[in-house]
Amino acid sequence: MIKTVITQQDRPVLSPEKMAEIQGVIQQFPEGKSKSAILRILHIVEREAGGWLSPDTMDMVAEILSIEPIEVYEVATFYTMFNLNPVGKYVLEVCQTGPCMLVGSDQTIEYIEKTLDIKVGETTADGMFTLKTSECLxxxxxxxxxxxxxxxxxHLTNDSIDTLLTACRNGEVEKY
Ligand code: FES
Known part of the structure; x- marks a missing residue:
């Protein structure tokens, strides 16, 4: 059974539906192996928390899975898809590994930085975009x-990046 979660300021408030979803994920794993559900639960909880995992939120996941908080921190800090700081409404993750670099990922990153007036790791002042880099996607x-x-x-070009940013601003890009 999922433990009752004490809601704190930096923790998302999980609806009964979300708690049931989490319970369903846990039940897909054998008795005593609920820790194996950690990635999927972190994804669910991160969405509910506005796209990032605070220490309080990770502690909450530890409580749900009856494991030590450090076990959650280890996972959340290992995988770059998890955000450990507040992010914008849309997170742009640009691949910067070799094959993408050879076809212009550096220029892509520079163009987005210039267009949004932010650097990698930053969020626009209006809270709309966060720019991240990623290893091979x-x-x-x-x-x-x-x-x-x-x-x-x-196959990004400056024009297709502009189109994507406009679509995000218009709420036309599916987040989840
Ligand atoms: S190197 Fe960019 S997707 Fe693999």
């Missing part, structure tokens, strides 16, 4: 590319 033949929401945006 597993779509090496389609670079330069970035991940935004649930989709990859491939």
């Amino acid at each position: 597993g779509a090496c033949g389609y670079g330069p590319l970035l991940k935004c929401g649930i989709h990859y945006h491939e």
